[in-house]
Amino acid sequence: MKRALICGVSGQDGAYLAQLLLSKGYQVWGTSRDAQVSSFANLERLGIRQDVHVLSMAQSDFRSVLDTLTRSEPDEIYFLSGQTSVGLSFDQPAESIESITVGTLNLLEAVRFLNKKIRVYHASSSESFGDIKQGVGATELTPFRPRSPYGVAKASAHWLVANYREAYGLFCCNGILFNHESPLRPTRFVTRKIVSAACRIALGSPERLILGRLDISRDWGWAPEFVDAMWRMLTQDEPDDYIIATGSTHSLEEFVANVFRCLGLDHRDHVDSNAEFYRPTEILYSAANPEKANQILQWKASVSFEQMIENLVDAEKLTMSQGR
Numbered sequence: 347m348k349r350a351l352i353c354g355v356s357g358q359d360g361a362y363l364a365q366l367l368l369s370k371g372y373q374v375w376g377t378s379r380d381a382q383v384s385s386f387a388n389l390e391r392l393g394i395r396q397d398v399h400v401l402s403m404a405q406s407d408f409r410s411v412l413d414t415l416t417r418s419e420p421d422e423i424y425f426l427s428g429q430t431s432v433g434l435s436f437d438q439p440a441e442s443i444e445s446i447t448v449g450t451l452n453l454l455e456a457v458r459f460l461n462k463k464i465r466v467y468h469a470s471s472s473e474s475f476g477d478i479k480q481g482v483g484a485t486e487l488t489p490f491r492p493r494s495p496y497g498v499a500k501a502s503a504h505w506l507v508a509n510y511r512e513a514y515g516l517f518c519c520n521g522i523l524f525n526h527e528s529p530l531r532p533t534r535f536v537t538r539k540i541v542s543a544a545c546r547i548a549l550g551s552p553e554r555l556i557l558g559r560l561d562i563s564r565d566w567g568w569a570p571e572f573v574d575a576m577w578r579m580l581t582q583d584e585p586d587d588y589i590i591a592t593g594s595t596h597s598l599e600e601f602v603a604n605v606f607r608c609l610g611l612d613h614r615d616h617v618d619s620n621a622e623f624y625r626p627t628e629i630l631y632s633a634a635n636p637e638k639a640n641q642i643l644q645w646k647a648s649v650s651f652e653q654m655i656e657n658l659v660d661a662e663k664l665t666m667s668q669g670r
């Protein structure tokens with residue numbers, strides 16, 4: 347039985363990936379910073395909490411990383427942990443660099459020290475690209491020009507992975523994922539914030555939804571199908587880097603309008619934009635060309651923008667009706 351270690355198993359991607367790997371017969375280990383106090387609510391929600399062996403790991407502490415790998419003896423590691431909020435990275439820049447860049451370095455060093463045969467997936471990010479020229483989707487060869495501490499940290503972690511692959515022959519891959527959403531996203535991220543407020547408003551709440559810039563554009567995909575691409579990367583003969591995205595870009599205004607329309611409402615009656623939620627620097631336009639993943643991994647996003655929004659709204663309505 348293959349053993350997988352998911353660093354950051356309590357997050358959205360960690361939970362869906364654990365579900366996928368369990369369905370493929372893996373023994374799944376997962377880390378969280380403090381496994382004794384973490385509620386693992388996402389694993390509970392997917393009904394797989396009891397099937398995952400959990401450990402505490404602080405990735406900025408090399409000893410902790412080494413201990414975790416020694417105890418779990420993985421064949422594959424999926425490194426998803428560390429700061430995930432771009433917005434928060436402006437307030438906690440040093441923590442972002444430490445958890446993402448130093449954390450990735452510690453993991454690569456531990457693999458190099460213990461067992462170079464362990465296959466490693468690293469959660470790289472489209473934030474590393476910064477703004478992308480309209481009409482041109484980023485490829486794996488597009489240069490990085492990040493516009494947030496998070497993006498800077500992810501760009502350097504990305505290059506550490508590429509360098510350890512070339513210098514020491516590690517089997518490590520960067521998945522450059524564009525935005526991917528699900529009901530497991532916390533409301534700190536804009537999609538869940540919008541969907542959950544819109545559903546409350548549809549039920550009669552008098553609140554107004556206050557957002558930052560509505561003119562930004564992103565390639566938003568459906569998270570449960572993105573984790574399959576992570577697994578596919580580690581099944582290839584050779585390690586490499588891949589863009590994972592739908593290939594279609596929409597503005598935040600379109601996203602908001604679609605959510606409210608799904609609920610029979612007009613967003614213009616309920617939504618305001620306020621500078622309180624602006625970031626010091628912003629990526630206005632992001633777009634991807636996922637052709638390499640389509641060709642080599644045989645992976646293609648199948649959930650459309652409209653279907654993703656319907657899924658999010660349906661899940662939120664269900665959660666609310668269950669009083670969660």
Ligand SMILES: C[C@H]1O[C@H](OP(=O)(O)OP(=O)(O)OC[C@H]2O[C@@H](n3cnc4c(=O)[nH]c(N)nc43)[C@H](O)[C@@H]2O)[C@@H](O)[C@@H](O)C1=O
Nearest residue numbers: 430432471472473524525534535536537557558559562623
């Ligand atoms: C690929 C990348 O994807 C995610 O990062 P993100 O794109 O920053 O995600 P978000 O949902 O926080 O923001 C999306 C956009 O929406 C704008 N926006 C407007 N108004 C609000 C607002 O009220 N809240 C938030 N959060 N954003 C807002 C905001 O300024 C930004 O332009 C992470 O998974 C990250 O880990 C990752 O790697």
